[in-house]
Amino acid sequence: MTEELLIFDAHCDTANVLLEKLSYFIKDSQSHLDIEKIKNGGLNAQIFAIWVNHVYSPYRTIKQALLMYNALEKKIFNPGYGEKVTSSTEMKTAIKNGKLACWLSLEGGHIIENSIKILEFFHSLGIRCMTLTHFKNTDWADSSDDKPKWDGLNKLGRQIITKMDKLGMAIDVSHSSDKTVEDVLEVTSMPIMASHSCSRTICDISRNIPDTLIKEIAERKGYIGVNFFPGFLKKTISDQVNKNIEKYKKEYQEKIEGNEDNPDILNQADIWLFTKIVEGNDKTDLNAVIEHIEHIADVGGVECVGLGSDFDGIPSTPTDLTDVSCYPALVEGLSRTGFKMKEINKIMGVNLFNFLKKFD
Numbered sequence: 001m002t003e004e005l006l007i008f009d010a011h012c013d014t015a016n017v018l019l020e021k022l023s024y025f026i027k028d029s030q031s032h033l034d035i036e037k038i039k040n041g042g043l044n045a046q047i048f049a050i051w052v053n054h055v056y057s058p059y060r061t062i063k064q065a066l067l068m069y070n071a072l073e074k075k076i077f078n079p080g081y082g083e084k085v086t087s088s089t090e091m092k093t094a095i096k097n098g099k100l101a102c103w104l105s106l107e108g109g110h111i112i113e114n115s116i117k118i119l120e121f122f123h124s125l126g127i128r129c130m131t132l133t134h135f136k137n138t139d140w141a142d143s144s145d146d147k148p149k150w151d152g153l154n155k156l157g158r159q160i161i162t163k164m165d166k167l168g169m170a171i172d173v174s175h176s177s178d179k180t181v182e183d184v185l186e187v188t189s190m191p192i193m194a195s196h197s198c199s200r201t202i203c204d205i206s207r208n209i210p211d212t213l214i215k216e217i218a219e220r221k222g223y224i225g226v227n228f229f230p231g232f233l234k235k236t237i238s239d240q241v242n243k244n245i246e247k248y249k250k251e252y253q254e255k256i257e258g259n260e261d262n263p264d265i266l267n268q269a270d271i272w273l274f275t276k277i278v279e280g281n282d283k284t285d286l287n288a289v290i291e292h293i294e295h296i297a298d299v300g301g302v303e304c305v306g307l308g309s310d311f312d313g314i315p316s317t318p319t320d321l322t323d324v325s326c327y328p329a330l331v332e333g334l335s336r337t338g339f340k341m342k343e344i345n346k347i348m349g350v351n352l353f354n355f356l357k358k359f360d
């Protein structure tokens with residue numbers, strides 16, 4: 001069934017796993033993506049995020065990003081498991097050659113260290129999307145999880161958006177504050193994406209997208225990829241995650257004490273906390289993902305919604321959507337919910353392909 005489908009996901013953090021762990025594309029790999037799971041799931045194309053923890057700001061983000069890029073080269077592109085692509089034509093060719101088509105994005109505008117020249121440099125490496133913020137404000141854009149500092153985008157932020165338009169880089173507003181998204185829509189004439197965000201109406205957290213913005217993004221022919229993290233899918237689970245953060249606050253502080261200036265130790269502490277936040281959480285299944293897909297399709301139309309799994313970047317998954325090999329189950333679930341095959345095709349990959357094609 002999946003053979004005739006294009007399966008294309010807008011966000012994974014596998015690059016980070018590749019940098020931290022040696023094994024990849026082997027059967028017992030601990031990542032959500034490996035060659036066997038990709039084959040079993042029918043995944044054709046993937047946007048790989050180069051995510052850098054904000055703790056590396058302001059001086060070590062470029063180094064971290066380059067290390068991650070290098071890990072992708074060494075472990076995916078050079079052995080021929082996947083092909084780096086920068087256009088819809090390249091994507092089609094890679095898939096025709098039986099390769100995973102790999103798009104690249106930067107996750108966190110802090111990575112460019114406030115330099116438009118560095119943005120250009122990353123573009124020259126083949127990176128075609130940038131998520132403006134992560135959990136903290138950058139020096140030019142507000143995050144959805146931080147106290148507003150710029151009331152959206154400041155002057156530098158607007159210059160960066162204009163430059164992204166000129167370069168043909170897709171603007172990704174996942175993690176951005178609502179006001180940042182509104183400012184972006186005012187500055188750019190291009191469609192925008194929220195690569196890995198859910199609906200705020202269904203799960204009321206600031207990290208998710210409100211209906212007003214879903215409508216605007218959809219009207220501008222943009223794309224919203226639904227995130228698979230249970231803590232973004234269900235408010236009850238999000239509350240449990242926040243409780244765990246409180247519970248482990250003291251232990252976290254002890255881990256970083258005296259090392260506040262050492263980003264590697266701060267990063268390790270974050271990775272540790274990350275595994276703790278899901279402790280004892282309720283379970284959920286792929287119907288929770290479908291609920292968000294349905295809602296976003298209801299509000300913005302079936303052409304604006306798709307996958308934004310966040311695989312390898314989330315510490316837990318729905319019980320029946322544990323890695324990319326489970327995509328056939330999601331297809332079946334969508335079909336059971338009443339989506340027609342043509343709509344399922346759009347959701348599973350065609351919408352994202354059509355969105356990125358506009359940047360060719």
Ligand SMILES: [Zn+2]
Pocket residue numbers: 107174175196313
């Ligand atoms: Zn993210």
